[in-house]
Amino acid sequence: MSSVYVLIDRPHGEVSEAALGLLTLAGQWGDPVAIVLSERASDEGCDRDSAGIEPSEMVALSRAGAVEIIVARPVGVSPESGCVVHSGELMTDAATAALSERRTAAELADVVLASGTPEGREIAGRLAVRLKAAVITDVVALLPVTSDSGFRVKKTALADAFEVIVRSTRRAAVIVVAPEVASAVWAKTCETAVFRDVVPRVRPLKCPLRMGTSAIRVVERRARDMSERPDLSKAKVVVAGGRGTRGDFTSIEALADALGGATAASWAAVSAGWCSADRQVGQTGQRVSPRLYVAAGISGSVHHRVGMQDSQVVVAVNKDPDAPIFGIADFGIVGDLFTVLPQAVEEIARIRGRIGT
């Protein structure tokens, strides 16, 4: 089987679930090879091949099916130099180096999988230029490879209104998978607990920096305070507020807490400064598909709907009977969220008391 390269992103200094899902997906097309970027520069001395990557991360990568883990360590960057380099270009350099080293006639084709985060898209764009590769974004499934055609995938288009089958007409392809799809693949793998039982080869790769790379400096990086409510991307219940809250999220939070759910917001609410950007659901925010999505004071523009229309059950509360959100709601109340939500919270408590949960 030929190698399928997977770019591993580590947003919190830890391998993302989406990256693990990509490795699982890569197994459909060949032998998954993980490319990981180490924070430790190679001039710091090579204590072990996986330096800079936590042992738990290495275990996760092998459980997800990586037959080989390429640990790229940049040459010429160290934390002491005070110049912390942004990883987008660095990962492109690492992937280019890893692929050019391995490109032989025996390899049928080069295919690289990336996650569709902003960084993932930057790397995909750069890599496609360097490899003269086809690039396909918003991919939701890899389709079986046939001998006569290039790599085929299923992707969504026009705010998820269409499902499209696209084929690469080039030998090399960069496939950008929707991050929520990749994360869901990994969650399912964990649920079934069917892990690929392989011991991967670990290979260090010295990655020389190109000129442009050092042009970006990190001036400040502040981690977000983590909310005590469930993580938005994983929550089974999401309660979202929009313009109609007028900035008062008390009712939204109360209902979220009553249902053990996460809070979310529309673009309008985030833009107004009522909520932080990590809460935003929609085209320019996150895409979620919980068991229950409650939209309160959200009109439901196409930009918002694309972020939540795959939820199992949608409930809407809005004053405006013509709000487009009602067009996709399983249940809707035309009314004031400031009276409807608190009453619902009260009734939920009463029902729970009655049925003893």
Place this chain on the structure above:
Amino acid sequence: MKVVVLVKCVPDSQLARSLVAPKWNMKRCDVSEIVSELDEYALEEALRLAETHSGSVTAVTVGPARAVKAVETALQRGAESGVHIMDDALAGSDVVATAVVLSAAVRRLCPDVVIAGMASTDSGTSLVPSMIAEMLGWPLLGCVDEVLTDGSVLRVRRERDHGLEVLEASMPVIVTVTDRASEPRFPSFRTILAAKRKTIHSWSLSDLGICSSEVGWDAARTSVESAVERPSRGAGHIEKDEGHGGIRLAEFLLERNLL
């Protein structure tokens, strides 16, 4: 300071959009095309940069004759000049070809900063800016919420799922802007009048030294085999709150086993 802003006309996402056989490209018609909403934020940041550093903004677009509307709109909001790259050979161009054309235009314009929206609202790949950055050997500051500069270094602020980042890059640099950036301005009567006196340059592929075999349908690195419209969610039960809306909501959740 010379700023280039990349703009694009797209089918209005509030109206029905479709893909058409046999090549499954986007159905486009003059009337329903608007400037991609996310480009408005890019233009606003470009205008602010130019205003504080006595610079000028050039709006650039690629596309058929009707695509010039994107440049005209930018001129009405305060951009100084415009470039419309138009050539019959461009029909069917993919992201790579678009980036080849735009990077050639940027090379010719020699700006300090190129600003684009975080995505278009039609194909929405977000790839063109990073491809231009790669072709020009420039750094990319992607998905930023604020752009600042002291004239020599560009500083941006951006919010991510994991926190806040402030980054700096020397120029020339390419930046993409989110819809959390400053509210885009509306054109005024004065700027609309002024736009009539501004020049829109029309460039062809040969003006940019690009061979027609590098662009269009035949150069595309992907092809679409089929496209199917996904069934849309139908509406369920909607009722007016008569004083028991919250109770009705809780009952619905109980009925659906969601409590």
